[in-house]
Amino acid sequence: MPAELKSQERARTGADIPARAGAGLKADHVAAILETRADIGFFEVHAENYMGAGGPPHRQLEAIRERYPLSLHGVGLSIGGEGALDREHLGRLAELNRRYEPGLFSEHLAWSTHDTVYYNDLLPVPYDRATLDRVCDHIDQVQETVGRRMLLENPSTYIAFAHSTMNELEFLTEITRRTGCGLLLDVNNVFVSSTNHARSPEAYLDDFPMEAVGEIHLGGHAPDLDDEGRPLLIDAHDRAVDAAVWRLYECVIRRHGAVPTLIEWDNDVPCWDVLFAQAEEADRILARASSARLRQAG
Secondary structure, eight states: OOHHHHTTTTTTOSTTOOSSEEEEOOGGGHHHHHHHTOOOSEEEEEGGGGOSSSSHHHHHHHHHHTTSOEEEEOSSSOTTOSSOOOHHHHHHHHHHHHHHOOSEEEEESOEEEETTEEEEEEEOOOOSHHHHHHHHHHHHHHHHHHTSOOEEEOOOOSOOOTTOOSOHHHHHHHHHHHHOOEEEEEHHHHHHHHHHTTOOHHHHHHTSOGGGEEEEEEEOOEEEEOTTSOEEEEOOOOSOOOHHHHHHHHHHHHHHOOOOEEEEOOSSOOOHHHHHHHHHHHHHHHHHHHHHHHHHHO
């Protein structure tokens, strides 16, 4: 661990999550992680991968949990969906929280179900009063059932709804005010959405309600073009963090201080050494920012 982080590693944390870099846990990496005793802040798992009662996934996760803090990240609850939350899914999510006692628990501002159909994607919501009321009701239900505070992740978006009556930051801020939930700031999502909508990511981050942020995500995106030949970015999670995203992240940390930071790499997953190197880069940025803030304070 960088020396500069030792005195601040528990600043702005959830339970036992240090304000250091972590990585998404992949089954193929578990042996290398345990063998090398990797010096990393925490691991994050997708809740839906562990909703069975037992078997190899749970044995691996138990071995990791004995040595490292965990963050639990849900991707299938459909917080933004028009229908009621799936009570069985929510019950399994609550049980996972009880079983592994993660330091942080998060979900997406998105929807992925309609009636009995499940879509293998995280779809955007319009930012209007009806959606706000529904999302807040769903978050209240989640936090009451799970018995803990939830972090809500800002989305990556490719379209804007014509009938939205507020912007994304107004929407997120009002959600935190009404529900008491926290936020998960995905810096890559900010860059992707800002590029796709021809907006300034710096301006978005300047106004982001950082006082509610409990975790940060960093990931890779894939460049593409839309039908009119304009730049389009896809939140692919299939490559290293882009240099522009690293710069935005360092600006956030320098301004607001250390926050637990996850490296997401979910597709075309590399060997453990490559993923670990990305987490080490995030730790170096955290250490530099911490040193700068200490110098300013002195």
